[in-house]
Amino acid sequence: MEIPYTVTARPDTGLYNAKIGIWLFLASEVMLFGGLFSAYVFLRVGALPGYWPHGLLNVPVGTMNTLLLIGSSVTVVLAWASLKMRQFMQYKIWMAITILCGALFLIVKLTYEWPAKFHHFGAYIKTEDLAKYEKYLGNNYLEAKGLPPRVEITGDLDEAKQTDTTYVIKPDAIYTDPTNPAMDRPTFWPRPISDDPAKEIVVQKSDVDYASMFYPRHSAYFQVYFLITGLHGLHVLGGLIVFTYFWLPVGSKLYKQNPEHLANRIEVVGLFWHFVDLVWIFVFPLFYLL
């Protein structure tokens, strides 16, 4: 059976069928991501003071990824415009750049951002034992300034030195200088982890509420982070697969049959790609900056 109205508009809707199809799909996607973002709001507003982490993600890398997605949104619309102007080679070039940008986004996410989290360690200190770690946490200083307390010590876990009763942590810079006003707020460049053995923090396991690498089980924050960025990453992958399909000879065959048909299909996958970009525009500030 041939699908009708792939090229010309259906008289009653004024649109070719695929366009209504993709918009109905995007409407369902709005509700899918809407549900997840409302979960984010629910968890964040409900978090106790100090339990919603700030500054754990790499902002320069996140900024770069945002610019990559915005760039690819421009190039995919240029690829579509090239088809409309019947410039097939231009289309191939713009589409290739789009695929490269999207692939780079995913590569950065999967080979750098996520693995960096899996190697980062955090130990939540029991409320009654927070005072023992005051010189690392600086909670009296934070309280005087009206800032939320620090309830966790993060850094690299030195597994070789770990014992049955203690964690030995090479701390993030913030815990070696907790009362420095520069540490009050997150910074653009991530603060380094201390490599100085003198600055290692020994945490008694009996003082720890719970400890974990930055896996989803670490906190509600990382649960929504991995869920939303993971689902978003799958969408990026889906878009890339379709882009690549139309970049391969399938696209040129379709172009020779009917260039307007290819232009419409690129418009539809482009609409999906813009939606993926649109979701990221919210993800970036909500997880990286705020």
Add this chain to the structure above:
Amino acid sequence: MEHPTEPTHAPEHGVSDHDAHHINTHVKGYVMVGLLLAFCTVLTVGLSYVNFGSQSWNIVVAMALATFKVGCVAAIFMHLKSEKWTIYRILLITVLFAIGLFALTGLAFHDPIRY
């Protein structure tokens, strides 16, 4: 069910000079919007390190910028600036449901019992 059939006259495979020129003027617009979005991204990052008095105000500023960016993407890249009514109708209902969803989330924090 009988499908309405596609008109027999095949659509024009070529493209008129007028159309090409029309799209060409749009292309410059797309690039400008792209640059505006990139600028807004840098602005969002920069403003997140400015202390607006409380964390809530920083959230308001960042979300206002994000909403503006999303508006640009939807209006220009997704052509919602001038689209058919059928699509507006679909989206209008979606927006209403999405607002309802977030309102329910807000309602979860409403506690009528004072203690």
